[in-house]
Amino acid sequence: MTIALDMLLRLFVWLLLAPLMPGIVNKVKAWVAGRRGPPVLQLYYDLAKLWRKGVVLSTAVSPVHIAGPAVAWIALLGAAMLLPVGPGGAVMAFRGDALLFVYLLALARFCTAAAALDTGSAFEGMGAAREVSYAILSEAAILTALLTLALQSESVSLSTMLAPAAGAGAALLAAGLFTVLLAENCRVPFDDPNTHLELTMIHEVMVLDHSGPPLAVILHGASLKLLLFAVLLAEAVLPLGKLSALAAVGTLMGSVLVIAVGVGLVESLLARFAFRRVPMFLTTAFLLCLFALLVAWKGGGA
Amino acid sequence: MIPGWLLLVAATGVVVGMFSAFRAPRYWLGALLGGALAALTAAIWILGSGSIWDWRSSFPLGGEPIHLRLDALGAFFLALLAVLGGVGGVYAREYWNDRQHPTSAPWGRIWWNALLLNMALVLLCANGLHFLIAWELFAVSGYFLITLERHRREVRAAGWLYFAASHAGTLCLFAFFASLAARTGSWEFGPLREHPNLAPLFWLALAGFGLKAGLFPLHIWLPSAHASAPSHVSAILSGVAIKMGIYGLMRFTGWLPVPDAAGWVVAVLGVVSAVLGVAFALGQHDLKRLLAYHSVENIGIILIGLGFAMVATAHGNAAWAQLAFAGGLLHVWNHGLFKALLFLGAGSVLHATGTREMSRLGGLWHAMPWTAGLFTLGAVAISGLPPLNGFVSEWLVYLGLFDAMAARGAAAWAVIPAVVLLGVTGALALACFVKVCGIVFLGTPRTESATRAHESGWLMLGPMAVLGTACAAIGLAPVLFWPAVARASAVWQPLWIDAAPPASLVTVGAGHLALATLGALAAVAVWHRVKRNGVSRTVTWDCGYAAPTPRMQYTAGSFSGIITGWFGWILRPQRHWRPLQGLFPRRASFSEHTPETVLEQVVEPAGSVVLRISTAVRRLQHGRLQAYILYLLIGLAALALLTLLGGAR
Numbered sequence: 001m002t003i004a005l006d007m008l009l010r011l012f013v014w015l016l017l018a019p020l021m022p023g024i025v026n027k028v029k030a031w032v033a034g035r036r037g038p039p040v041l042q043l044y045y046d047l048a049k050l051w052r053k054g055v056v057l058s059t060a061v062s063p064v065h066i067a068g069p070a071v072a073w074i075a076l077l078g079a080a081m082l083l084p085v086g087p088g089g090a091v092m093a094f095r096g097d098a099l100l101f102v103y104l105l106a107l108a109r110f111c112t113a114a115a116a117l118d119t120g121s122a123f124e125g126m127g128a129a130r131e132v133s134y135a136i137l138s139e140a141a142i143l144t145a146l147l148t149l150a151l152q153s154e155s156v157s158l159s160t161m162l163a164p165a166a167g168a169g170a171a172l173l174a175a176g177l178f179t180v181l182l183a184e185n186c187r188v189p190f191d192d193p194n195t196h197l198e199l200t201m202i203h204e205v206m207v208l209d210h211s212g213p214p215l216a217v218i219l220h221g222a223s224l225k226l227l228l229f230a231v232l233l234a235e236a237v238l239p240l241g242k243l244s245a246l247a248a249v250g251t252l253m254g255s256v257l258v259i260a261v262g263v264g265l266v267e268s269l270l271a272r273f274a275f276r277r278v279p280m281f282l283t284t285a286f287l288l289c290l291f292a293l294l295v296a297w298k299g300g301g302a
Numbered sequence: 303m304i305p306g307w308l309l310l311v312a313a314t315g316v317v318v319g320m321f322s323a324f325r326a327p328r329y330w331l332g333a334l335l336g337g338a339l340a341a342l343t344a345a346i347w348i349l350g351s352g353s354i355w356d357w358r359s360s361f362p363l364g365g366e367p368i369h370l371r372l373d374a375l376g377a378f379f380l381a382l383l384a385v386l387g388g389v390g391g392v393y394a395r396e397y398w399n400d401r402q403h404p405t406s407a408p409w410g411r412i413w414w415n416a417l418l419l420n421m422a423l424v425l426l427c428a429n430g431l432h433f434l435i436a437w438e439l440f441a442v443s444g445y446f447l448i449t450l451e452r453h454r455r456e457v458r459a460a461g462w463l464y465f466a467a468s469h470a471g472t473l474c475l476f477a478f479f480a481s482l483a484a485r486t487g488s489w490e491f492g493p494l495r496e497h498p499n500l501a502p503l504f505w506l507a508l509a510g511f512g513l514k515a516g517l518f519p520l521h522i523w524l525p526s527a528h529a530s531a532p533s534h535v536s537a538i539l540s541g542v543a544i545k546m547g548i549y550g551l552m553r554f555t556g557w558l559p560v561p562d563a564a565g566w567v568v569a570v571l572g573v574v575s576a577v578l579g580v581a582f583a584l585g586q587h588d589l590k591r592l593l594a595y596h597s598v599e600n601i602g603i604i605l606i607g608l609g610f611a612m613v614a615t616a617h618g619n620a621a622w623a624q625l626a627f628a629g630g631l632l633h634v635w636n637h638g639l640f641k642a643l644l645f646l647g648a649g650s651v652l653h654a655t656g657t658r659e660m661s662r663l664g665g666l667w668h669a670m671p672w673t674a675g676l677f678t679l680g681a682v683a684i685s686g687l688p689p690l691n692g693f694v695s696e697w698l699v700y701l702g703l704f705d706a707m708a709a710r711g712a713a714a715w716a717v718i719p720a721v722v723l724l725g726v727t728g729a730l731a732l733a734c735f736v737k738v739c740g741i742v743f744l745g746t747p748r749t750e751s752a753t754r755a756h757e758s759g760w761l762m763l764g765p766m767a768v769l770g771t772a773c774a775a776i777g778l779a780p781v782l783f784w785p786a787v788a789r790a791s792a793v794w795q796p797l798w799i800d801a802a803p804p805a806s807l808v809t810v811g812a813g814h815l816a817l818a819t820l821g822a823l824a825a826v827a828v829w830h831r832v833k834r835n836g837v838s839r840t841v842t843w844d845c846g847y848a849a850p851t852p853r854m855q856y857t858a859g860s861f862s863g864i865i866t867g868w869f870g871w872i873l874r875p876q877r878h879w880r881p882l883q884g885l886f887p888r889r890a891s892f893s894e895h896t897p898e899t900v901l902e903q904v905v906e907p908a909g910s911v912v913l914r915i916s917t918a919v920r921r922l923q924h925g926r927l928q929a930y931i932l933y934l935l936i937g938l939a940a941l942a943l944l945t946l947l948g949g950a951r
Contacts, residue, residue, distance in 0.1 A: 040410045054836040058843075060746045062667035062674070067825040068831060074821045075688075078813070090934065092813060098686060099700045100813060102725070107687045110732055114678075116741025119855070120665070125856020129739065132733035133864040136726055143725040145705065147718060154708045156701060207844050213831040217824075264338035279868070 007091060012246070014080045018041040018224040021260050022300045025187075025226075027074040028264025043223060050216035068115025069214045069292050072108040073221040079104040082212030084159040084235065087245035098146050098175070099160070100157060102139065103186075108221070109135055116206035118171035127205035137282035138180045145177055149236060162232075163241025168299045169292030174237045178262070178271040181229040183282055185222070188267040190278055222294050226295040230259040305372060307357040312337040312384075312422070316415045323411035330411050334418075340387030341380060341422065348377035356428075364431050366489050370774040374789035378631065379542070379549045380425050381786075382638045385772070386822040387418040389765035390534040390642070396761035397649055398450070398532050406450040410532065413450075416443040417538065420892040424546055430479035430489040437475060437546075440528070441468040444543055447532040451555040459481045460526035471513030478506035481559075493557045504560045506663070507550065508567070515547025517605060518575040521598045522901040525582075528594035530656070533649020536590060537642035538596045539661055545634050546851035549602055552631070555612055556794035567617055569609025569716065573723050576602030581869040584862040585896030589742065591657045592734070593641065596684060599727060604744075606629045606720060607699045610706060613713045615795060622705035623799050628787045629698030631758075635783075636691040636776060640683040647677035650762055651742060654755040660738070660858045665747040674743040675943035676766045681735035684775045686728045689814030689821075691776035696728065697810065730865065737861045745810045746852045778814050782805045854881035857895050866869040874899050 023040035030037020039045075057065065081091040082101045090097070113128040119225065149161040183190045186203035193204060207218050234240075234255035240248045273281060315337025322329040348355060352374060359368040372380065391414060400407045420443055421437035447470070449461035481503055483489045494500060509520075516524040524544070528536045556565070577597030586592040607630020614623030650673040651666060652658055667674040699919035700721065707717045747753040757763075776783055784803040792799045844850045866873055875896045882890045922933075 051831070052835065054838065055832045056838050058633065058839055058841065059839050060665065060842055062671075063825075063829075064667070066680075066829050070824040071821040072826040073822045074817065078817055078820075082364050094809040095804065095812070096697055096701045096704075096806050098737060100698055101698075102753065103688050103693055103728070104817075106728065106732055107682075110682065110685060110687055110736055113736045114739055114744065115334055117743040120745030120852070120855045121844060122849075122854050122856050123738070123844070125861060128736065129733075129856065129861045129864060132729075136729040138732065138866070139725050139729045140722050142724055144718075147704070147721060150704050151707060152932045156708075169925070171938075184899060195756045213828055217828055219800060224773065241789075 003234045004100055006088075007212055010081070010085065010088070010091060013085065014077065014227070015220075016091040018048060019220060020223075020255075021226045021230065022193075024257065024260040027266040028261050029268050030267035032079060032265065037199055043219065047216045047220055050211075051211040055212035055214065058119045058121075059119050060077065061209075065115050065118040065210075066214055068118070068295050069217045069221070070113035071208065072115075072256045073167050073217045073224075075104045075108040075172070076221050076224045076228065079108075079238065080224060082158055083228060084162055085115050085231070086235075086248040086280055090154070093157050098150070098156055098158050098161060102142055102146070103179075105225075106135075106139070109191045109226075112206060112218070115210075117249070121209060123205050124208055127202050131206060133185060134278055134282060137286060138183050141230065141282065141286040141289050143182045144286060145173060145180075145236065148173060148289065150292040151248040151293065151296045152299075160216050162235035163239075165239035165242075167296060169295035170237050172288045172292035172295065174233065177229075177233045177236060177290060178283035179281065179288070181226075181233060181259070182266065183278070184229060184261075185226045187263055189270045189281070191271045192272045198216070211219065226260075226263075227256070232254045233259060303355075305344040305347050305353075305413065306357055306376070308340045308347065309355075309372070309422075309426075312341035312344065312379065315340060316419050317772045320415045321328050323655070327395065327400065327408070327411060330415075332737050333390055334391045334415065334654055335388050337416075338378045338391070342388075345377040345381035345384060346786075348372055349374055349381065350791055352789045352792075357788050361452055363434070366429050366431045367448055369428040372427045373793050374786075375475070375552060376425040378786060378790035379545060379634070379831055380422060382578070383418065383421055383425070385768075386538050386642050387414075388637060388644075388774050389768050390414070390538050393537075393649070393762050393765040394532075395647055396759050397534055397653060403450070406452075410447065410450050410535075413446040414535075414538075417447060417543075421542060421546060427551065428490060428492070428543060428689060430483055430491055433491075434472070434475060434479055436470055439471060440546070441465075442541070444539060447535040448527050448539070449920075450535070452532075453798065454530075456526070456932070457530045459676055460523075460530035463523045466851055468519075471510045471547075471790065472508030474513070476650055478510055478577060481506070482804070485618060489498045491554075491557065493556070495559055498559050499604050500563075501504060501559045501561045503558065503565050503588045504555070504755040507554050510828070511547040511554075511761060512551035512571070513547070514544060515551070515601050515605075516544050516598055517547075517571050517601050518578050518598055519900045519904070521575070521579070524597060525594040526896060528597065528645075529588055529591040532591070533652060536594070536649070537621070537645035540594065540645060541642035545574055545638060548608075551605075552608060552794055555608070559911055560616075560617060565609050565612030565614075565714070567609075568605050568612060569720065572602045572605030572607075572609050573720055575605060576727040577723050577730070578869075578872060579672040580727055580734060580863070581786075581873060582898075584730065584734050584869075584895065585866045585873045585875060586827065587660055587895075588662075589651065589660055589738065589739075590645065591658075592660075592738065593644050593648060595639070596644075596731065597641060599731060600633065600641065600684070601698065601930070603699065603724070603727070604633045604637070606630065606724060607633065607702070610702060610717070610720070611795075613716075614706065614711075617631065617712050617875070619893045622702045622709060624702070624791060624801055625698050625804065626702030627632035627699075627791050627794060628784075628801075629695050629702060631790055632698060632776075632780075632783070632787050633692075633695035636695045636773070638856075639772045639776070640680045640690075640777035641776050642693060643680035643773065644677060644684065646762070646766045646769070648675055650758045651677075653758055653762070655751045657749075657751060660741045662749045663742045663750075663752045665743075665752060666755050667743045670757040671852070672757060672763050674739075676763070676770045677743065678739050679770045679773065681739050683731040683777070685735050687732070687773075688810075689777050689817045691773045691780075694777060694780040694807075694810065695725070697853065698804075700724065701804065707795060733862065733865060741856075741858045741861065745855045748852045748855065754903060774818075778811060778818060780811050780814075817826070855878060874901055874903070 074104040084090040116124040191202040316941045320325045355372040357370045420440035425431040484872035513520045583595035607626045611623040611627035670931045683692040686692040686696045788801045
């Protein structure tokens with residue numbers, strides 16, 4: 001009974017809080033630009049509206065177009081369930097769940113990209129190609145970060161890996177993971193979630209032909225992914241395991257808020273990169289994580 | 303003794319099948335399926351009980367008494383062989399039927415049975431001489447299956463390359479077994495771990511078995527052979543035949559001592575094969591050639607597991623080695639299943655459209671939903687994604703590697719690049735298979751032939767469904783298959799005899815089950831919601847352009863362009879480009895082709911040098927008797943000189 005209750009509570013937290021993230025980011029952007037901006041809860045209104053709307057489907061599409069976003073959303077939700085939430089721990093903590101986490105994100109990518117190619121649109125093909133290509137570099141960076149955490153905690157389970165502080169390489173790890181967060185969630189400087197110029201987008205261009213409930217699922221999934229990465233980053237760097245339960249929850253929420261504000265600030269202050277510079281920037285993220293790994297190696301006293 | 307009788311039934315079935323291949327193909331199929339089922343039962347028996355079936359006969363063959371032996375490692379490969387041999391036979395009845403191929407279809411059935419029989423003999427022979435005979439017969443039957451369509455020039459070329467590479471490998475194996483027999487005094491083989499003087503022989507085994515397995519850079523024969531063969535043959539070649547190389551490596555690295563560097567070399571070759579195999583795959587436009595390069599990648603993943611297990615055994619800490627080895631071994635099954643599924647799917651596409659060129663396909667999901675769905679299942683599995691089997695084996699390898707790093711032993715440094723590159727391989731494979739599924743099955747048909755595509759019959763779909771089910775079963779309930787993996791691993795390293803499954807294997811299975819169920823439910827729920835809200839249809843959004851054509855879709859080459867650019871240093875793509883010129887340009891064209899770099903840049907130049915030297919040497923042989931007598935005299939004089947000088951010493 002308590003397990004079911006715990007599960008429900010957790011689902012509510014992840015599902016209900018996720019759409020707040022883009023709202024906060026947008027509010028920060030508006031604030032920096034001196035505008036009033038959309039309400040923080042805008043995405044909730046959008047989702048509710050989209051869920052009730054009719055759907056325009058391309059004549060070219062197959063069932064993949066609908067199934068893709070749905071499975072991707074489940075995969076992201078599954079990844080969220082593997083992440084420990086401060087003192088609450090994860091739903092399923094087992095040896096090797098860190099790898100399942102990475103590959104669930106990959107599954108979501110497969111589904112999204114396949115659903116995009118389903119329309120036969122050249123733009124969406126372009127977006128999907130960019131998404132899967134750049135993800136190679138960010139996956140290398142995430143795996144290196146996980147190696148760092150595994151080396152420190154001598155564990156391959158996220159709950160144990162994320163409990164202690166990142167140690168001497170914390171700053172490097174934070175910088176690397178933050179860059180990956182920006183890339184994987186298609187934020188400036190890798191992608192511009194606001195642009196409507198199809199030729200220059202990655203993620204937004206993949207969803208051009210989605211509408212109605214599938215689009216709602218995609219948007220919610222995107223916000224879930226942003227929250228996921230923010231929680232991962234916060235827990236990787238901060239020693240939440242050493243704090244009392246209440247303090248840990250407070251710190252986690254505070255740091256996720258800080259990250260959301262940080263994303264908003266980056267988006268306000270930076271311009272989007274040219275595409276040929278994206279691989280270089282992602283390689284930098286990988287190198288940052290690699291240096292964090294080397295620091296962890298030395299710190300552990302080989 | 304029951305496994306022995308079952309194997310006898312299997313052999314009888316396959317041999318009887320050969321005799322009915324011409325006149326009664328229906329009996330051929332029945333006998334083949336019966337034989338495959340018996341062989342599978344025998345393999346499961348051995349894997350389930352952990353016993354060894356051993357049978358000696360006093361009847362000598364080539365001067366050596368026949369000795370057959372089936373242990374868990376052999377049974378592990380035999381099970382895969384039986385499954386793929388059976389489903390491939392069913393598939394061939396429709397795919398390579400007598401109506402379309404009146405002459406080659408019966409021969410195809412005969413060589414199919416010969417291939418299965420000889421591969422099984424390779425797994426059973428416990429005598430070096432007989433192993434070599436079986437190996438050679440297996441290679442030859444493979445050649446005749448690849449060249450079933452002998453009237454086509456490219457098929458003959460591919461077959462010849464396969465034959466040449468195969469024999470180069472066999473030559474190494476002859477040297478290996480002969481040296482082994484010379485040093486131990488017997489052709490019989492078995493565990494000989496206490497003979498350090500046998501260690502250098504490992505390099506011969508690596509070259510011989512490596513050529514068969516197709517590890518980079520010995521893979522040169524693989525892409526063209528697997529692409530040109532009929533699809534059910536490609537499936538068994540990719541699924542089982544190249545695994546014979548892995549079997550040889552696992553068998554003899556387990557039984558014989560190896561040099562200190564062996565594990566490192568295997569691991570490095572594994573990593574290189576994995577990354578470059580998938581990089582080359584991304585550059586291909588031919589569906590089956592692309593799949594063939596993925597075999598190189600997956601052999602690499604298997605070798606990463608084997609290589610690190612060897613490193614660990616050499617350094618005495620066997621705890622994490624077991625996970626890496628088990629991952630590599632399970633990947634043998636997994637790759638066999640999903641690669642065969644993908645090749646059969648590609649065959650279905652070829653059957654329906656008559657082309658393997660991805661740029662001529664597209665939109666096949668509408669015409670052939672079952673093929674498309676099963677192919678996509680295979681694509682998800684080969685990309686190593688949960689909840690299917692590819693993830694389970696890669697996950698085991700990862701666990702082994704992470705533990706190796708936590709142990710901070712000798713291998714820890716090497717593990718870091720291996721983990722990162724294994725991750726990169728996975729992401730590259732994902733990119734490649736998104737491309738394949740997207741370009742071939744999604745979107746709209748690019749050519750007339752793709753528009754006229756039709757779904758295959760149940761004889762072709764049934765085998766694919768069986769393989770797809772097997773992929774899903776290993777993914778959803780990996781713990782059921784663990785005993786087989788553990789028993790086969792214990793043959794390689796007897797210390798692992800009672801290895802319990804990693805505790806989290808059950809959890810992974812449960813997680814996969816939840817993921818599959820919830821994913822399906824979510825898809826259905828969203829679809830219901832879409833239906834309820836109402837659907838209207840229109841053309842794909844192309845920035846307001848109202849008449850998009852199939853030619854405006856993204857192409858396979860463009861899709862992989864970013865990544866092939868990164869690997870340009872080794873792929874060396876050849877571009878033919880006629881740019882737009884003038885104010886009113888009339889024509890422009892762009893085409894790109896990724897050659898087989900190792901073959902064209904290394905092997906062919908080396909071959910032409912050898913040919914030139916041979917031509918030069920041939921001048922000595924001109925048919926003039928006087929000159930030959932002169933050679934004789936010079937030879938005799940040289941011998942006399944040698945004897946005199948030798949005598950003086």
